[in-house]
Amino acid sequence: MSVTEMQPAPIVDLEEQSYARAKRRESIAKWALPVIMLALAVYLWDRVVVWNQIPHYILPRPGLVIQTLINDWGMLSDALWVTLKITLMALGVAVAGGVGLAVLFTQSRYFEMAFYPFAVILQVTPVVAIAPLIFIYVDNRLTGLLLCAWIVAFFPILSNTTLGLNSTDHNLRDLYKIYGATRWQRLRYLQLPTALPYFLGGLRIAGGLALIGAVVSEYVAGTGGIGSGLAFRILEAGYRLNIPRMFAALLLIAATGVVIFTLASLLSHALLHKWHESATKKEN
Amino acid sequence: MSNTSTIPPMGQRDELLRMSHVDKVFNGTVEALRDLNLIVNQGDFISLLGPSGCGKSTALRLIAGLMRQTKGQITWNGGVKEGDLGVVFQEPTLMPWATVEQNVWLPHRLRGKSMDDVRGDIMWSLKMVGLEKFQKSYPRELSGGMKMRVSIARALVTQPRLILMDEPFAALDEITRHKLNNDLLMLRDKLKCTVIFVTHSVFESVFLSDRIVVMAARPGRVSAEVPVDAPYPRTEEFRTSAQYAELCRTASDALHGAMNQHGERASA
Numbered sequence: 001m002s003v004t005e006m007q008p009a010p011i012v013d014l015e016e017q018s019y020a021r022a023k024r025r026e027s028i029a030k031w032a033l034p035v036i037m038l039a040l041a042v043y044l045w046d047r048v049v050v051w052n053q054i055p056h057y058i059l060p061r062p063g064l065v066i067q068t069l070i071n072d073w074g075m076l077s078d079a080l081w082v083t084l085k086i087t088l089m090a091l092g093v094a095v096a097g098g099v100g101l102a103v104l105f106t107q108s109r110y111f112e113m114a115f116y117p118f119a120v121i122l123q124v125t126p127v128v129a130i131a132p133l134i135f136i137y138v139d140n141r142l143t144g145l146l147l148c149a150w151i152v153a154f155f156p157i158l159s160n161t162t163l164g165l166n167s168t169d170h171n172l173r174d175l176y177k178i179y180g181a182t183r184w185q186r187l188r189y190l191q192l193p194t195a196l197p198y199f200l201g202g203l204r205i206a207g208g209l210a211l212i213g214a215v216v217s218e219y220v221a222g223t224g225g226i227g228s229g230l231a232f233r234i235l236e237a238g239y240r241l242n243i244p245r246m247f248a249a250l251l252l253i254a255a256t257g258v259v260i261f262t263l264a265s266l267l268s269h270a271l272l273h274k275w276h277e278s279a280t281k282k283e284n
Numbered sequence: 285m286s287n288t289s290t291i292p293p294m295g296q297r298d299e300l301l302r303m304s305h306v307d308k309v310f311n312g313t314v315e316a317l318r319d320l321n322l323i324v325n326q327g328d329f330i331s332l333l334g335p336s337g338c339g340k341s342t343a344l345r346l347i348a349g350l351m352r353q354t355k356g357q358i359t360w361n362g363g364v365k366e367g368d369l370g371v372v373f374q375e376p377t378l379m380p381w382a383t384v385e386q387n388v389w390l391p392h393r394l395r396g397k398s399m400d401d402v403r404g405d406i407m408w409s410l411k412m413v414g415l416e417k418f419q420k421s422y423p424r425e426l427s428g429g430m431k432m433r434v435s436i437a438r439a440l441v442t443q444p445r446l447i448l449m450d451e452p453f454a455a456l457d458e459i460t461r462h463k464l465n466n467d468l469l470m471l472r473d474k475l476k477c478t479v480i481f482v483t484h485s486v487f488e489s490v491f492l493s494d495r496i497v498v499m500a501a502r503p504g505r506v507s508a509e510v511p512v513d514a515p516y517p518r519t520e521e522f523r524t525s526a527q528y529a530e531l532c533r534t535a536s537d538a539l540h541g542a543m544n545q546h547g548e549r550a551s552a
Contacts, residue, residue: 169377171373171375171377172377172379174345174348174350174371174373175371175373175377175390176394177349177350178348178349178350178369178371179366179390179391179394179395180366180394180395181394185394189379189390189393189394190379193379193381193382196381274381274422275380275381275422275423275424276380276381277424
């Protein structure tokens with residue numbers, strides 16, 4: 001009873017050679033193309049400003065934006081830190097709350113029936129509409145911002161994780177039953193691993209949403225001074241017609257979003273690449 | 285060719301399990317099983333053969349304790365303990381996030397045993413199915429036949445008194461199926477285990493079992509029992525022997541008989 005693996009044939013024909021070439025080209029293009037296109041877009045932006053002689057208080061050149069970013073780094077980095085803090089805290093609470101609620105939902109159908117409507121109502125009501133109310137009732141500004149960002153971010157985690165926890169293979173469920181698994185064992189060894197890819201998908205969405213929630217709620221919260229985030233800096237710079245600084249702050253927000261998304265994707269790959277279809281390369 | 289109408293008293297021979305007058309009704313109307321009587325002795329290899337809807341999988345699920353019978357009794361000689369039962373489904377049913385050895389560990393793990401405590405059992409079990417070199421592999425790295433072997437290893441790891449197999453090889457190609465059939469008989473010879481094997485292949489049931497229970501549908505019931513009086517070990521030569529052909533014809537006739545029989549309700 002021995003099992004032998006098939007050895008790949010060493011002969012490579014023309015078709016496979018061209019296939020290999022195409023694959024190599026693609027792997028280079030995957031990185032090169034986005035970089036070239038981005039650089040081209042920035043260059044075009046610069047040229048458009050120069051050719052049309054647009055004044056910098058209408059549309060600054062990219063170079064000026066970078067320069068402003070460096071010059072105002074002290075103020076902008078403080079603001080970035082505030083926004084980042086709110087985003088990450090909201091994401092953390094969204095993960096804890098979303099996964100926790102999802103586990104409770106799958107443990108008790110009645111609990112789900114009772115509380116799912118609340119989750120949906122929170123999700124479908126635009127945060128911009130809720131935020132002013134929240135800032136009336138919540139005195140602490142940080143808590144208010146956190147609450148707004150959390151409302152936006154937690155739903156994808158809740159709904160994805162719930163879906164994942166309910167997606168266990170029915171034969172595996174039977175098997176667990178036959179072997180006398182406890183509720184806790186089933187949750188830990190079967191449901192949570194099954195839900196992991198779903199959760200990570202939710203996390204990628206929630207990361208971006210937490211940032212959006214943090215920025216939007218700060219627009220609503222409005223008050224400035226010490227401890228204000230990037231959104232307030234954009235508003236403030238807008239009042240002062242400091243367009244380059246608006247762009248610089250915007251650049252930081254976009255970069256933050258990209259970094260959060262990338263980190264979530266990397267985490268996803270690290271946790272799934274050994275076994276999940278979405279993260280495994282096709283082997284030929 | 286009637287049901288086992290005379291049931292000897294409990295405890296004779298090396299009796300393992302008996303189902304007596306078992307009925308299962310779904311939704312109050314669908315008769316999945318009617319008056320099923322089955323005695324499983326130590327070392328039996330019984331095939332449940334029948335068309336779809338004859339209740340053979342239902343019978344298996346009742347034995348596994350996944351559902352309860354509407355009427356009748358299912359009795360284990362000496363009672364049933366944890367680890368007495370091994371199950372193999374039609375799909376390999378492996379956890380994709382776990383390695384081969386972690387998958388085989390599952391029955392022990394659910395009884396609170398650590399990997400270190402049962403590593404010997406796991407390796408023994410993997411060796412039995414010829415996969416001892418693949419303990420660290422993930423299921424997706426294995427072929428369909430190899431996944432099924434892991435599934436069998438998992439069923440063996442507690443050294444169960446009874447192994448239930450629900451069309452385990454139905455989704456495999458013919459060559460792999462033959463190979464696994466041969467290996468299953470070798471395992472059975474080595475371990476002297478008791479197997480109930482659900483299938484809808486006449487050839488598979490004749491090759492594997494020493495008793496074929498032919499079932500009919502609507503309502504699901506036993507229609508005939510065909511003893512397979514061919515000695516073990518059975519090898520590839522048995523597959524082409526005249527005796528095998530003859531036994532296949534008998535089983536096939538019994539199956540056709542079962543399919544042409546009408547239920548009492550239909551004929552009434």
